[in-house]
Amino acid sequence: MPSFVLKYIHRHPASNRLQYRRRIPAFARDLVPRTEIIRSLKTEDVLEAQRRCELINARVEKLFVGLLHEQSSSSQLYELFKRDIKALEYSQYTGGRQQETLPGICTQQQKVAEAPVFETSPKTSAVMLTAEVLDTKEEVVPTNGLSLKGALDIYLNDKRGSRSEGDAVWKRFRLERERVVKLLVDAIGDKDVTELSRQDARSFREKLIEQEKAPATINKYIANCHAILALAYRECEIHRNNPFARLKVKASFSEEDARRSFTGQELKVLLRELGLRSTSDELRDIFHILLDTGARLGEVVGLQLKDVDLRGDVPILQIRPNKFRDLKNQGSRRVVPLIGYALQGGLSVTARRYAAGVEAPLFPNYAGQSGNTKASARLMKFLRNRVGFKDPNVCVHSLRHTMKDRLRNVGVPKDVRNAIQGHSSSDVGENYGSGFSIKYLEQSLKKVCIS
Numbered sequence: 001m002p003s004f005v006l007k008y009i010h011r012h013p014a015s016n017r018l019q020y021r022r023r024i025p026a027f028a029r030d031l032v033p034r035t036e037i038i039r040s041l042k043t044e045d046v047l048e049a050q051r052r053c054e055l056i057n058a059r060v061e062k063l064f065v066g067l068l069h070e071q072s073s074s075s076q077l078y079e080l081f082k083r084d085i086k087a088l089e090y091s092q093y094t095g096g097r098q099q100e101t102l103p104g105i106c107t108q109q110q111k112v113a114e115a116p117v118f119e120t121s122p123k124t125s126a127v128m129l130t131a132e133v134l135d136t137k138e139e140v141v142p143t144n145g146l147s148l149k150g151a152l153d154i155y156l157n158d159k160r161g162s163r164s165e166g167d168a169v170w171k172r173f174r175l176e177r178e179r180v181v182k183l184l185v186d187a188i189g190d191k192d193v194t195e196l197s198r199q200d201a202r203s204f205r206e207k208l209i210e211q212e213k214a215p216a217t218i219n220k221y222i223a224n225c226h227a228i229l230a231l232a233y234r235e236c237e238i239h240r241n242n243p244f245a246r247l248k249v250k251a252s253f254s255e256e257d258a259r260r261s262f263t264g265q266e267l268k269v270l271l272r273e274l275g276l277r278s279t280s281d282e283l284r285d286i287f288h289i290l291l292d293t294g295a296r297l298g299e300v301v302g303l304q305l306k307d308v309d310l311r312g313d314v315p316i317l318q319i320r321p322n323k324f325r326d327l328k329n330q331g332s333r334r335v336v337p338l339i340g341y342a343l344q345g346g347l348s349v350t351a352r353r354y355a356a357g358v359e360a361p362l363f364p365n366y367a368g369q370s371g372n373t374k375a376s377a378r379l380m381k382f383l384r385n386r387v388g389f390k391d392p393n394v395c396v397h398s399l400r401h402t403m404k405d406r407l408r409n410v411g412v413p414k415d416v417r418n419a420i421q422g423h424s425s426s427d428v429g430e431n432y433g434s435g436f437s438i439k440y441l442e443q444s445l446k447k448v449c450i451s
Helices: 046-069 074-086 090-094 106-110 148-160 168-188 198-210 215-235 264-274 281-293 297-301 340-356 371-387 398-409 414-421 438-446
Strands: 003-011 018-023 036-040 118-120 126-130 316-319 334-337
Touching: 003 046, 018 046, 148 168, 148 215, 168 198, 168 215, 198 215, 264 281, 264 371, 281 297, 281 340, 281 371, 281 398, 297 371, 334 414, 334 438, 398 414, 414 438
Parallel strands: none
Antiparallel strands: 003 018, 003 126, 018 036, 118 126, 316 334
């Protein structure tokens, strides 16, 4: 006969009485120095314990939401929390209400003349109720009053960690998620997270399509919503499907696929224009580094002086997270040899910025929040107005595509290309070991060096 675990109900090993047990969510652990709430349900009857558990759990849910939104100090919050927990006594859920039953339990309870059949799981103290007593697999999920904005607060509190509010990377992360949730609330309202449906998620997607957002942007917004809800469901122990799971905009190609590489003639025109005196040193150095490293624009303009090391046998560029910008993913963290125009750009900018100190940004005009956007606008203006490239599929990011083609055309293996350009690999085996030597990567890049 099938059995079902009763959520939050455990049997005390000594007294045989049933207890309510629930762990403290991660967002509240800094405020509440304990890991679990344990209260006796003062009964050995499983159905009665289930009824009492629902009542006490509804109050605990409200306590958690109160902790999330309260502005008091940590010590004050904990004292209030302890006071409220102590108030969850037997009298709170028994006085004058012995005959009250839970929705969905009443008809089943009337069928049982004797005490319910139950057993304790051999691995835990969680109580299991047999199908004779509760003939359903549907779990009753109480509404906890957690709105979409409340779920965002839980997500941001969890992801912030030790970062300060003034941290540029954190601020950009926070503002993007806040913007996404605002768009979601504008589309469907600030709903309770337990009431969200798949249709709500589809409505949000359609709203973004109506606003003519790019497919890649829509999919990113949907992924953010999925992550926010997934954490809220996990921390509040809400067991239900995520309405944003596997929801995407289907398109025959993405924006990035539409971008093309530079032709050989276009590269000559670009380099000729960069060599003119009227071109600023900063702009020239950025283009040169992009050209012969294949790096992303945000990776280059967010560099610090200490990330350029010209002292060894092989000059290198260390691409790693710092206080000015984060990286796209773990695979983006890498060391790239500097050759050709990239070496020329590295030498030029470090000579100019040497006096600022090793912690200083390499390109101060584009360091910090929105630096990547400002740099992209300026470089694109140069390509369109100065160089005269009008093809919409040719842009700054095309230099990255061009490097991929250059490496592929001289027979550089895919895993080496990924190591140079910071692409993540789906092959787990490639994550083992310390990677390719700097000398080997330099030899690969020298095969495509533009003379």
